[in-house]
Every structure is written in C-alpha cells, then in structure tokens.
Amino acid sequence: MRSDRVYQALRIMPNRFMLCNLTINAARRFHRSYTSVGQTINVVLDHIARSTPEKTMVERSAKPSELEADRATALCA
Numbered sequence: 332m333r334s335d336r337v338y339q340a341l342r343i344m345p346n347r348f349m350l351c352n353l354t355i356n357a358a359r360r361f362h363r364s365y366t367s368v369g370q371t372i373n374v375v376l377d378h379i380a381r382s383t384p385e386k387t388m389v390e391r392s393a394k395p396s397e398l399e400a401d402r403a404t405a406l407c408a
Contacts (some may be wrong), residue, residue, distance in 0.1 A: 336373060339380035353379065 337350075344350045357375040362368060 333369075333373060333376070336376035336380060340376045343379055343382060350379070 340350055340354075341347065344353065354372060354375050357378075358368065358371045361375060362371045
C-alpha cells in the first residue's frame with residue numbers, strides 16, 4: 332500500500348511538506364506515458380525510502396549561482 336511507502340520515506344525525510352514536494356517533482360521527471368502516475372509515485376517513494384538522508388537533502392553550502400551554472404551545463408550536454 333502507498334501509506335506504507337510514505338511512512339518508510341518519512342524515516343528518511345521527516346518533513347512531510349518536503350517529502351511531498353520531492354515526490355511530485357521526481358514523479359514529473361520520471362513519469363513515462365505508458366505507466367500510470369500512481370505507479371510512478373510508488374516507485375519514487377520506494378527510491379526515497381531506500382536512499383540515505385545525505386542523497387535526498389540539497390547541499391545548503393552551494394550558492395544559487397553555482398546551482399544555476401550546473402543546471403545550464405546539464406541542459407547543454
């Protein structure tokens with residue numbers, strides 16, 4: 332059930348708002364037209380639950396300009 336996946340993911344990211352935000356953004360990026368949105372969300376929650384907290388949290392030491400430069404580089408590649 333999805334509620335089990337949510338509770339497992341909450342162990343990694345205890346802030347529910349951040350978990351919802353991360354889940355929907357990841358679901359938008361990973362969704363494929365041949366699967367249902369619900370399946371995509373389940374997969375994303377499973378990935379979050381299996382990850383480590385360091386991988387799910389954004390580096391707070393990085394400056395916004397550095398992050399924008401990394402995005403621009405990734406988009407051009």
